[in-house]
Amino acid sequence: MTATGIGASVKRKEDFRFLTGRGTYTDDINRPGQSHAYILRSPHAHAEIVKIDTAAAQSSPGVIAVFTGADYDKGGLPAGWQIHSKDGSPMVEPPHFPLCKDRVRHVGDQVALVIAETYAEAKDAAEKIDVTYKELPAIISTADADKPGKPQVWADAKNNVCYDWHLGDKAATEAAFAKAHHVTKIDLVNQRLVPNAMEPRAAVGDYDRATGEYTLYTTSQNPHVIRLLMGAFVLQIPEHKLRVVAPDVGGGFGSKIFHYAEEALVTWAAGKLHRPIKWTAERSESFLTDAQGRDHVSHAELAMDKDGKFLALRVSTIANMGAYLSTFAPCVPTYLYATLLAGVYTTPAIYAEVKAVFTNTVVVDAYRGAGRPEATYLLERLVDKAAREMKMDRVEIRRKNFISREAFPYQTPVALQYDSGDYDATLDGALKASDWAGFESRRAEARKRGKLRGIGISTYIEACGIAPSAVVGSLGARAGLYECGSIRVHPTGSVTVFTGTHSHGQGHETTFAQLVSDTLGISIDSVEVSHGDTNKIPFGMGTYGSRSLAVGGSAIVKAMDKIIAKAKRIAAHLMEASVADVEFKNGTFTVAGTDKSVPFGTVALTAYVPHNYPITELEPGLEETAFYDPLNFTYPGGCHICEVELDPDTGVTKIVNFTAVDDVGRVINPMIVEGQVHGGVAQGIGQALLESCVYDEQSGQLLTGSLMDYCMPRADDLPNFKVATQSTMCTHNPIGAKGVGEVGAIGSPPAIINAVIDALSPLGVQDISMPATPLKVWQAIQSAPAKMAAE
Amino acid sequence: MPTVEMTVNGKRASAQVEGRTLLVQFLREKLGLTGTHIGCDTSQCGACVVHVDGRAVKSCTLLAVQANGASVTTIEGVANGETLHPMQEAFRDNHGLQCGFCTPGMVMTAIDLVTNNASPSEEEIRHGLEGNICRCTGYHNIVKAVKAGAAAMKG
């Protein structure tokens, strides 16, 4: 391994610009003649728009234009995935116009677009728009949405049901339950979360009258997908006349995958007004418009034999979609959730039913982990409860049911085929690193200080690097899920890498540069990674689902294979050797058994200055593009162990130790991988202990609509993390990488809640819901069957 | 419209602003210093932290007119030319940043913290970062970076 090669913790190339304030985020972009947009939003969760009077706003100082739904003459925002119900009928897919036509369906819905010379003027004018609403009753509750007699979000969606889907073998599952020795049952809520990337969403629309080209600068994780959706479905602008640029993006966590109304509106209005238009969300708008995450209500049952061997699992889940279908929303509680219900266990029969419902709330879509945290939380809470009921050790019940390391490839009863893994290895690693064996003495010591100490475990798996296209297509995806990589070797031997993935914190500019520099044997300083601009990158599907290295990196490797193959032919010509005899290593081409050699740089120069060149056989130039469509998902997994200490006086839970041992496949940059795990675990801790998106059940007002009420993890909420990787390689991509972006958020929440329950278990407390806030923990202690012994 | 004049990163800067113009808007829109970010509207996140007369403040909760006559340092004024400040270097060395959006405010806060407490403990660092939110890093590496930066600032 070299200092900058694969496996080295190379300091990030992108950091200099971020540390000196020279990053370029969307709101930092200003176009000549730029105007500013403000969007008037619905104050009601559900209402008819009776009348909108914009006259006073139109004449307000600085106003250029005011648009309402009546003015908007283009298409609606599409859903990118179609799910079919049990009965074969397609999901209900309501229209989703960027400006509401006649009805608002959640607080924050777009009612009018004001364009003015300054943002303040646009906002001042919006106050002068007079909207007459006829308020309607709203449905907010996930659990109640499908009950008869509730307010209806869409006329077409009877009882608010978008789809009623299932997966697995119902008959086999029922049969297994019938002969079970014991059945453990659990009811769980996986609460709604707000992703809250630190950079609020922004969009700048521009239109060039000379060329007829539109440009959208936007806070996106996948600019090509936005171009495709907005161009083809919403605004009907052909791709060659639409450029989408996602410059530096300040975090996404899923929330910036989707195509949003504001992107379409500024692009559309820029074409109408012939002025660049900038829109930037205020944080309170982000709370009302960024797609939110999770929001499942589930019941699950696990059938076991007398030894605690899992026989079958059945799960019934209601998933809240919000008021509309966001881009990937339909696939999250189905193919990203129920397919993971086998977990790391050999459960032979599984049956899951998922009902997706509409409510008068902000849309729900993928948020870090997307479906997999929900599956993992359900399974790992259920397994812990099963262990308690069976009076078995929590670790032993897991081991007993693990898919063994010899069993791969392993076909689960819920569609997936795991390629590799070693669950005992990650479990052993985590048990050791966390000193699981020594826990009881720490519990006793804490008890002497009046504190309740608990330890919790989660052994998880996830499926990421989502693909293959043919498979996802058969499951309802309306797009392929390959990735594109392009390598441009310049005449002097430096290289630009074009990737269709997008980096918004993941450090691709460094990781991909390591991959390329190591493979081509050139200095990492000679490699530049370019992403985020549809006019530069041939194509791309973007970054989500922990796919960038596994899928995007593989495309780069495939492109490099083509580069090396061509370069070998050039080198063979230069060395007057047969191509078959040319070897390439450490940046040098050699001929086996001779002392002939040509460095990579000479080959590059020769490709562009082809004076001595096999010109009749080979084109000049050295640039190759590859599209990589994966053969399977990748399956990171591992074990998270959390140790907590509860203060019974206040209910405060303090995480005193957190250990993660993850199998993420090949690691290119351990520093970046650890950082990804830290961040994911922090979001998992946020879900488990701090964060909850709460609406008023009657009015539909978002009660946690700012950072004053929505509790984001801060530095003093979190511990240091012990993280390590214990990897098996992915068997079907050329890198062996599995993915790391989501493991922290997937594996951690059940470990934390299991620890809190363990801490409270001496009091007889068996359940606590997320987030386990001080209030909830205190209440649980107050109503506990056993009181704390007097100290 | 009032005219404000202040020293920003050692240079005189002056512009006409509305009374309601926030310092962060003045910096970003009038001076083009876009390194200072706006991450929230309730003074919680700290992406906008700059130094005013040597003290860390949230420039989203300060009017430009209130900073009239002050000396302001933004993230753009921290490095010495192309040489990073020891705190910036420590953030890079310790992978204390991912998406980079909270980073300018984080670095400005960290420098202020160390200015007031040359050898902060981990607990003091975590407490001192209470006004800065990062969604990417889980703070683990930020805390390490501040510790390393503090040591480097002493040296």
Next chain:
Amino acid sequence: MHDFGYHRPASVADVAGLLASKGEAKVVAGGMTLIPTLKQRLASPSDLVDLAGIAELKGVKAEGGGITIGAMTTHAEVHRSAEVQKTIPALAQLAGGIGDPQVRNRGTIGGSVANSDPAADYPAAVLGLGATIRTNKREIKADDFFKGMFETALQDGEIITAIHFPKPEKAGYSKFPNPASRYAIVGVFVARTAGGVRAAVTGAGPCAFRSKELESALGGSFTPEAAKAVKLGADGFNTDLHATAAYRAHLISVMAARAVAAAS
């Protein structure tokens, strides 16, 4: 926010003049509450009168055994003041726990006390120490000052110039912060003074208030155990997303016990 005229007078007398002449003027001290309020367009003053230019409103000085703190003294200045740390360490500690470091660098004691936010820290100290609020018109006893949520005894055109804190024998402050906003869900300031024990609570009611139950228990025995033994009913306490009234009632005893334990 809506636009407004901006004024930075150099003397307290000029403030009064401006407030009298401008119809809808508001005073801004550190602005840590007012500016977010203006940004949300929840207030639309015609003019802002900034007290930052008035030198006489700044600083900490020893006075009559206690300390007097100018209204425009920031939380950070109070926290770091050697005089405050020596005379009333609990007050210095309280100031060091308000908001976050950036808020402490701008926010002022006068602004905080005049605002009477139900979850602010300073009102607990003002009440708990039996301070005297000095204005441009008169002196007001702490016990007469806090009238309700965002309501005080201050009249139109009246501004706080300084707050005088007598030195207690012992005092301590402990708060349980709201996990999101970091304002106090419950904060309790306890002080043993020559005139008896005072215990003031913030965060739990419409404004800071003294707890007779705590004062009576701690008057008998100034110990954490005595504080913890006080069981308050939930009636009248705030309920919100983060805490119920019953939880707040419970936390008052716990925080009081911790304040007593920390008292010096």
